[in-house]
Amino acid sequence: DSGVTQTPKHLITATGQRVTLRCSPRSGDLSVYWYQQSLDQGLQFLIQYYNGEERAKGNILERFSAQQFPDLHSELNLSSLELGDSALYFCASSVGTGGVSYEQYFGPGTRLTVT
Amino acid sequence: GIQVEQSPPDLILQEGANSTLRCNFSDSVNNLQWFHQNPWGQLINLFYIPSGTKQNGRLSATTVATERYSLLYISSSQTTDSGVYFCAVRRGTYKYIFGTGTRLKVLA
Numbered sequence: 001d002s003g004v005t006q007t008p009k010h011l012i013t014a015t016g017q018r019v020t021l022r023c024s025p026r027s028g029d030l031s032v033y034w035y036q037q038s039l040d041q042g043l044q045f046l047i048q049y050y051n052g053e054e055r056a057k058g059n060i061l062e063r064f065s066a067q068q069f070p071d072l073h074s075e076l077n078l079s080s081l082e083l084g085d086s087a088l089y090f091c092a093s094s095v096g097t098g099g100v101s102y103e104q105y106f107g108p109g110t111r112l113t114v115t
Numbered sequence: 116g117i118q119v120e121q122s123p124p125d126l127i128l129q130e131g132a133n134s135t136l137r138c139n140f141s142d143s144v145n146n147l148q149w150f151h152q153n154p155w156g157q158l159i160n161l162f163y164i165p166s167g168t169k170q171n172g173r174l175s176a177t178t179v180a181t182e183r184y185s186l187l188y189i190s191s192s193q194t195t196d197s198g199v200y201f202c203a204v205r206r207g208t209y210k211y212i213f214g215t216g217t218r219l220k221v222l223a
Contacts, residue, residue, distance in 0.1 A: 045210035106158040
């Protein structure tokens with residue numbers, strides 16, 4: 001158990017809908033990262049937050065947004081869902097920001113299926 | 116951006132065999148991690164190894180940063196070692212770049 005929690009574990013929804021994925025980092029970690037793993041794209045970095053502020057953006061679609069709350073948990077919002085958004089979404093956390101290298105720990109993931 | 120290549124892409128072993136997985140990266144990095152993704156999809160940290168050598172039980176890893184590669188050694192493989200092994204690197208940015216992985220199947 002990495003100490004990073006994600007809910008829900010599984011999510012099935014229809015095209016055009018909106019969902020929210022939740023992540024709680026390890027105790028003491030200030031950075032949260034979101035990744036998408038799909039069959040054709042592999043593991044792709046989406047976005048990073050550090051202590052409530054956005055720090056880096058990767059291949060995140062405009063239909064997707066995220067935030068980190070004062071208690072450090074994070075939510076990833078996916079809207080106007082398309083079939084191609086079906087994937088495993090991971091959250092990871094680390095102690096500090098990316099300016100100094102820190103080991104990332106991954107949560108168990110949320111498997112999103114869009115029908 | 117940095118390119119990360121892993122080899123071999125697929126590997127089938129008999130239980131008890133040893134193996135070496137390789138990760139090549141195209142630029143200098145200051146962070147490198149090895150992960151095992153088990154058949155249930157969970158990503159498990161194996162090593163945080165930007166340079167040097169580390170060992171943990173039957174697994175060990177070596178990163179030669181100056182030559183831009185890292186090796187993961189699995190000795191006396193077990194069926195529970197099956198899954199996908201990823202190497203991920205980071206250089207001065209906030210995101211990891213993941214390789215495409217090595218898919219390992221260990222047969223009983």
